[in-house]
Amino acid sequence: MPSISLPDGSRREYPAPVTVAEVAADIGAGLAKAALAGRVDGRLVDTSYPIAGDAALEIVTARDSEGVEVIRHSCAHLLAQAVKELFPGAQVTIGPVIEDGFYYDFAFDRAFTPEDLQAIEDRMRELAQADLQVQRREMPRDEAVALFRGMGEEYKAEIIAAIPAAEAISLYSQGDFVDLCRGPHVPSTGKIPAFKLTKVAGAYWRGDARNAMLQRIYGTAWPNRKELDAYLHRQAEAEKRDHRRLGRRLDLFHIQEEAPGMVFWHPRGWMLYTEIERYMRDRQRAHGYREIRTPQLVDFSLWQRSGHADKFGADMFSLQMDERAFAIKPMNCPCHVQVYNQGLRSYRDLPLRLAEFGSCHRNEPSGSLHGLMRVRGFTQDDAHIFCTEAQIQEEVARFIDFLHGVYADFGFDEVIYRLSTRPEQRVGSDEIWDRAEQALAEALNHQGLEWELLPGEGAFYGPKIEFSLKDVLGRVWQLGTIQVDFSMPERLGAQYVAADDSRQVPVMLHRAVLGSFERFIGILIEHYEGAFPAWLAPVQAVVLNITDRQADYAKSVTETLQNKGFRVENDLRNEKIGFKIREHTLLKTPYLLIVGDRETETQSVAIRTREGEDLGSLSLDRFVDLLGDSVRERGRGTKTTSAE
RNA sequence: GCCGGAAUAGCUCAGCUCGGUAGAGCAGCGCAUUCGUAAUGCGUUGGUCGGAGGUUCGAAUCCUCUUUCCGGCACCA
Numbered sequence: 001m002p003s004i005s006l007p008d009g010s011r012r013e014y015p016a017p018v019t020v021a022e023v024a025a026d027i028g029a030g031l032a033k034a035a036l037a038g039r040v041d042g043r044l045v046d047t048s049y050p051i052a053g054d055a056a057l058e059i060v061t062a063r064d065s066e067g068v069e070v071i072r073h074s075c076a077h078l079l080a081q082a083v084k085e086l087f088p089g090a091q092v093t094i095g096p097v098i099e100d101g102f103y104y105d106f107a108f109d110r111a112f113t114p115e116d117l118q119a120i121e122d123r124m125r126e127l128a129q130a131d132l133q134v135q136r137r138e139m140p141r142d143e144a145v146a147l148f149r150g151m152g153e154e155y156k157a158e159i160i161a162a163i164p165a166a167e168a169i170s171l172y173s174q175g176d177f178v179d180l181c182r183g184p185h186v187p188s189t190g191k192i193p194a195f196k197l198t199k200v201a202g203a204y205w206r207g208d209a210r211n212a213m214l215q216r217i218y219g220t221a222w223p224n225r226k227e228l229d230a231y232l233h234r235q236a237e238a239e240k241r242d243h244r245r246l247g248r249r250l251d252l253f254h255i256q257e258e259a260p261g262m263v264f265w266h267p268r269g270w271m272l273y274t275e276i277e278r279y280m281r282d283r284q285r286a287h288g289y290r291e292i293r294t295p296q297l298v299d300f301s302l303w304q305r306s307g308h309a310d311k312f313g314a315d316m317f318s319l320q321m322d323e324r325a326f327a328i329k330p331m332n333c334p335c336h337v338q339v340y341n342q343g344l345r346s347y348r349d350l351p352l353r354l355a356e357f358g359s360c361h362r363n364e365p366s367g368s369l370h371g372l373m374r375v376r377g378f379t380q381d382d383a384h385i386f387c388t389e390a391q392i393q394e395e396v397a398r399f400i401d402f403l404h405g406v407y408a409d410f411g412f413d414e415v416i417y418r419l420s421t422r423p424e425q426r427v428g429s430d431e432i433w434d435r436a437e438q439a440l441a442e443a444l445n446h447q448g449l450e451w452e453l454l455p456g457e458g459a460f461y462g463p464k465i466e467f468s469l470k471d472v473l474g475r476v477w478q479l480g481t482i483q484v485d486f487s488m489p490e491r492l493g494a495q496y497v498a499a500d501d502s503r504q505v506p507v508m509l510h511r512a513v514l515g516s517f518e519r520f521i522g523i524l525i526e527h528y529e530g531a532f533p534a535w536l537a538p539v540q541a542v543v544l545n546i547t548d549r550q551a552d553y554a555k556s557v558t559e560t561l562q563n564k565g566f567r568v569e570n571d572l573r574n575e576k577i578g579f580k581i582r583e584h585t586l587l588k589t590p591y592l593l594i595v596g597d598r599e600t601e602t603q604s605v606a607i608r609t610r611e612g613e614d615l616g617s618l619s620l621d622r623f624v625d626l627l628g629d630s631v632r633e634r635g636r637g638t639k640t641t642s643a644e
Numbered sequence: 645g646c647c648g649g650a651a652u653a654g655c656u657c658a659g660c661u662c663g664g665u666a667g668a669g670c671a672g673c674g675c676a677u678u679c680g681u682a683a684u685g686c687g688u689u690g691g692u693c694g695g696a697g698g699u700u701c702g703a704a705u706c707c708u709c710u711u712u713c714c715g716g717c718a719c720c721a
Binding site: 103112113114200201202203207209210213215216218244248249255256258260306312315330331333362365366367368374459483510544547548549574575576577579581582583584586592594597598606608612 | 645646647648649655677678679680681682683684694711712713714715716717718719720721
C-alpha cells in the first residue's frame with residue numbers, strides 16, 4: 001500500500017506497488033513522456049523502478065541537472081552499442097559522464113578515424129530513432145563475470161571481478177547490446193534527443209601510463225537541438241579567446257621550433273608582463289617581502305641535497321662543464337635557503353620573507369606543452385617564508401589576504417581552495433606531515449573558507465593549499481599555492497638561534513600568488529579576450545588624425561599624454577578614419593582619440609572606446625582624469641575597460 | 645612520454661585522392677586619394693611547400709625517418 005509524497009507536498013496512495021513511470025503517468029501524460037528517471041527517498045532510479053512502500057518521489061526530467069546527466073550517460077551506452085555493431089572486434093570498457101558530455105573507452109586494434117566517427121554517429125541516430133527499450137536486470141557477480149568473459153569482453157569482466165562477490169550486478173540492455181552499469185538510464189533510446197560525437201583520442205586503461213592505450217571517443221548530449229547548438233556555439237566562442245591565437249593577432253609573443261616551450265615576448269606582450277611584474281613587486285614589498293635574485297645555473301649537488309634530483313633529476317636541464325655537473329634551476333627554493341644560510345639567524349629575524357621573480361626551466365614532457373599555459377621556461381612570483389612552527393598559521397592567513405587582494409585587482413573574485421596532502425613518494429616523517437597538514441587545514445578553517453581535500457596530491461616535501469580561480473567562461477585555473485615544508489630547511493642546514501640560545505631549524509613556506517607569469521598572462525588573455533583593462537593594456541590610447549592638417553596637433557596630444565606617464569601612440573597614416581578605427585578596435589586599444597579640425601580648434605579630443613561607445617569630445621585635461629581613473633581602478637573596474 | 649592528426653607566402657587557407665617543379669584573400673610595398681567614427685581605388689613584391697633520406701624521367705603530392713605544432717591521455721617540484 002505505497003503512499004507516495006511528491007515535491008509539491010501532495011501525496012498519492014496506491015493499492016499495490018507502482019513504478020516511477022506509472023506514478024508519472026498518473027500525474028499527467030506530459031510528465032510521463034518527459035520522465036527520464038526518478039528520485040526515490042533521495043536515490044536516483046530508473047522509471048521502471050517499483051516502489052513497494054511509502055516513499056518520497058521526484059520525477060526527474062531533462063529540466064533537472066540529474067536528468068541531463070542521465071541522458072549523457074545513456075548516450076555513452078548508445079555510443080558503445082553503435083561501436084559494437086559496426087566494429088564487433090572492439091571491446092567496451094568504461095563510459096562516464098563528464099562536464100557537458102560523456103566519453104567511452106574502447107579497446108580496439110586500431111585507431112578510430114574521423115570517417116569511423118561519422119559512421120558511428122549515424123548509427124547512433126538510427127538506434128535512437130528506433131526507440132529501443134532500455135532494460136535493467138540484476139545478476140550475481142560471478143555470473144556476470146562469466147557472461148562478459150563469454151562475450152570476449154575481458155576489460156568489462158575485469159571491472160566486474162573487482163566488485164565484492166556478494167553484490168548483485170546490474171546490467172542494462174538495449175537491443176542486442178548489454179552493458180554493466182549502475183544506472184539509472186533513460187527508459188528508451190528515443191529519449192536521447194540531441195547529441196554529437198566531438199573527438200577521438202588515446203587514453204590509458206585505468207588512467208595509468210603503464211597500461212594499454214585505449215581509444216576514447218568523446219561526445220556531447222543535450223535535452224534538445226537548441227541547447228546542443230548553444231553548446232557548440234559556446235565552444236566556438238571559447239576558441240576565439242585562445243591565447244595562442246590572440247597572442248599572434250595582438251602581437252604579444254611567439255614560440256618557435258628552435259625553442260620549444262619557451263616564449264619570445266614581443267614589445268606589446270613584454271609591456272604587459274613588466275606591468276604585472278611592477279605591480280607584484282609593489283604589492284610584495286607592501287606585504288613585508290624582501291626581493292632577492294639567485295643564480296640560474298647551480299651545481300648538481302645542490303639538487304641532490306635538496307631532494308629534487310631524486311624525484312625530478314631526469315626532467316631537469318643539466319650540463320657538464322669542466323668536469324662539473326650543473327643544472328639550470330627548476331625551482332628557487334634551494335637557492336633561497338642559501339641566502340637564508342648566510343650569517344647566523346636569530347628568532348628575532350623570523351618570519352623572514354624572501355621573494356624572487358625566479359626564472360626556472362623544466363624539461364616538461366613534450367606532449368604537455370601548451371602555449372603559455374605549460375612551458376619549459378617560466379618565471380614564478382616565488383617567495384619563501386622562513387618562520388617558526390608557531391608562526392605558520394598567521395603567515396598562511398596573511399598570505400591568503402594578500403592573494404585575495406591581488407586576484408581582485410586582476411578582476412577575479414571567485415577563488416577555489418584545495419588542500420593537498422601527503423603523496424606516496426615523499427620525504428619527512430609521518431609525524432611531521434601530520435603537523436604540516438593540520439596547520440594548513442586550520443589556517444583555512446580559521447579564515448572561514450570552504451575547501452576541498454585532495455588526498456595524496458601534495459608535493460614531495462610537504463602539503464599544499466592550491467588557489468584556483470574561475471575565468472569569465474567558468475573555466476578553473478590553478479594559480480597560487482602555499483606549501484609547508486619541514487624537510488628542506490633541515491636537509492640544507494638552515495638554522496636559527498632561539499630565545500633559549502638553542503639552535504633550531506626553521507619551517508619554510510613556499511608560496512606563489514600568480515604561479516608562473518607566462519601561464520597567468522595566458523589566463524588573462526583568455527579571460528579578457530585580449531581586451532585588457534587600461535592599467536594593463538600595452539597601449540592605453542591611440543591618437544588618430546582625420547587628415548594631415550591635424551598631424552601636429554595629434555603629435556602634441558600624444559606627447560602630452562606620454563609625459564603624464566600613459567602609454568599612448570598615434571596613427572598619422574593617410575588612411576580614412578573608419579579604417580584606422582577598425583584597426584585599433586581590433587587591436588583592442590581601450591581609448592581611440594580622434595582629432596579633426598574641430599578638436600584642433602578647441603584643444604580637445606573626441607573619444608571612442610574599443611567597445612564602440614562614443615564618449616563625445618573632452619578637453620585633454622578631462623581625458624587625463626578619465627584615463628587616470630581607469631588605470632587606478634585596475635581590473636575591479638566597470639564595463640568600459642574590462643572584458644564584458 | 646603515449647595514441648591520433650597537421651605542417652604550403654608575414655597571417656588565414658586552397659592545391660595532395662588521380663605525381664608534370666605552386667594559387668587566393670588579407671598584410672607588405674608603390675601610386676592616386678586628404679576623405680569625421682569598424683575595410684578608398686589601382687598596381688605590385690613575396691614561397692628551395694618544416695627538415696633529411698628514398699621511389700620516379702619527374703615529388704608540395706607516394707614511402708621511411710625526424711622536428712615542431714594541434715586534440716586527448718599520462719605527468720606537473
